Amino acid sequence: MSAERVPFSCGRTSLIAGNTFLEAVRQRLFLFLVLLAVALVTGARFFQSFDFGPDLGVASLKFTFDFGLGALVFFGSTLTITATAQLFFSEIENRTALTLLAKPVWRAEFIFGKFLGAWAVVGVFCALLTGLLAGLLWFRAREVLAANPEAFLHGGPVAPGDLVIVCVLQWLKFGVLAMITLLVASFSNTNLFSVVMGFFVLVICHLQSFAHQAYAHAEESSVAIGLMIKTLARVFPDFRLFDLAEQAGHEGGVNAALALRAAAYALTYVFVFGFLAVYSFRRREI
Amino acid sequence: MSAAADSAHPSAIELRGVTKDFPVGLRGLKLRAVDNLTLNVPAGQVFGLLGPNGSGKSTTIKIVLGLLEPTVGECRVVGVPSAQVESRRNVGYLPEAPYFYRYLSGAELVRFYARVCGVPRGRFDARVREVLDWVGLTGAADRRVGTYSKGMLQRVGLAQALVHDPRLVILDEPTAGVDPAGSADISQMILRLKSEGRTVLITSHLLAQIEDVCDRIAILDRGRLILEGAVAELVGRRDRQALIVEALPPGELAELRTWLAARGRVLESVEQPRARLDEIFLREVARAEGVNREARP
């Protein structure tokens, strides 16, 4: 007699994800968001008060946009790496993983559950910041228009739709980053190591476009170096692809095809790194 | 299906030649936690795994649960290799010194595990309440697990191990940190699980309790099996009997000796039986609680 199969279950995965999210909520992780939001609004108002002048309305809006997006990218990356590593290791270090994995739970369900939970936390963060930024931009645009009704004759403010697309792309990028952090965590013994490695990989991924340029010139140099650069370029995703903010202010807005391509790129990397993480976690001794 | 599985596999757990080495230090040094262990836990029995600290009991249990991979040898649970998720379908596990999600309440915690184990949706609440009641945590069910005392953690761990009605229950030191009344409750619960046809694997340093509840025991020492057998055979002495009577005056005692001597027998010892401390504890606590209950309307 063979035992009944236990298939991979999305239900269990989402249960683990929900529990992970709940942990973040109950550990007051979101309190940090409120502080950040307050700091951001104050900062944006402060910088606006002294420069630009009335006819540079568009420039002032652009500044607010860049300022807000910069905060989203910076704090989002930090939050993604630290929260993912923390939510994973709290389970290992408190030995709650022992009880959970002694149930009929696949290791893949554990990894993807942790991933989805952490990604949801980052998602709430992104949504909040996007909403805040949209509000700031709207408010600023009204001020500019009141001072100079013709301010937006040559190119208006960033369209709300574009703002959302730009921020969603950042969130997708954070998904890739979270999965990379989990992959490191799946074989590392300490939280600190995973966080440090996470930041290291983040820097590499942002420098990828240089590697791609180098790759373009690699034909001329030796085969070995060319091969190395080529491999590096494949292994680490290029985070610059998610940065469509430059287009957002311009005529025609964000290129939808490019955005979709970036989304597909992100999901591919999430799954590839996800399977690697499951593979390395599969034999980990709990 | 479970009854069929039991009869198809007389062994609930089968360990064959299991060895587990842990790497220690950087120079490839190894620590042998379990050494060539072959063990059968028959279905439907209560099996005690004994041994001094560090003898490999918990390691063995983790191998059974597929949390650790044996260096050599194989392990099956109801015929299914431990490495497969399927082997854990019908298993409840209480880890040693358990620790749970401190941000959940006791009821939420048990509920979470019930859902993970696939308890039918409509039965969550009733089932959670039932097991919390068994382990005596109903009053603290809505408190955060982070505020629980050591014994309460042990109890909620027991609730989580039983919530999905498993056929095999593995308890790693269930009585560590639990008060004598709770300990007696746990013994009762183990006997009830056995009467329902379930298999229980238990480790404990309370040998008196092990003796009361276990059908079979195995003793490990430094990872090696040094003794295995049925408790009744190991502790029973068929050639001796103890008779307990009211205290006899010296004269009658002497008469008894002569009566025995006439039949060629010897009275080996005369002792005053003593009440066991745990009996006194249970009696006094029960009385105090009775008084409290009367005092409080």
Ligand SMILES: Nc1ncnc2c1ncn2[C@@H]1O[C@H](COP(=O)(O)OP(=O)(O)OP(=O)(O)O)[C@@H](O)[C@H]1O
């Ligand atoms: N992850 C690990 N890495 C290295 N050594 C380990 C690991 N886990 C257990 N050991 C070692 O294996 C041996 C057996 O440990 P185990 O926890 O199985 O003992 P035990 O019989 O459960 O003891 P206790 O009665 O104290 O609970 C010990 O020497 C322990 O130090």
Ligand SMILES: [Mg+2]
């Ligand atoms: Mg132990």
